[in-house]
Amino acid sequence: xxxxxxxxxxQENEHFYRVHKSYMINxxxxxxINGHKIDLGKYEVLMTPQYKEAFMDYIENQTLVSKxxxx
Numbered sequence: 001x002x003x004x005x006x007x008x009x010x011q012e013n014e015h016f017y018r019v020h021k022s023y024m025i026n027x028x029x030x031x032x033i034n035g036h037k038i039d040l041g042k043y044e045v046l047m048t049p050q051y052k053e054a055f056m057d058y059i060e061n062q063t064l065v066s067k068x069x070x071x
Contacts, residue, residue, distance in 0.1 A: 019047040019055050033059065 001009075006024055010016040018024045019038060023045045032039040033056075036047045047055060 017055055017058060019045065019051045021048065023047075027058075027062070030059075 003018070003022065003024060007018050010024070015027050016024055017027055025038065025040060025045060029040040030038060031041050033047075036049075036052065038045050038047055
């Protein structure tokens, strides 16, 4: 199965996101994002610029932040 086929098959699952032409990740395993690197615990994957903006928007929408921290 190609990554494009996987992306199409998993597009309805909100936990899978494409972050690189060769990588699709399960976002429940994201430990840290540092620049263009995503730490998944056991693995670290690179995120390319063409996927970064959309992925960071997704992460921002999935992250709960207290109003006290927003100032």
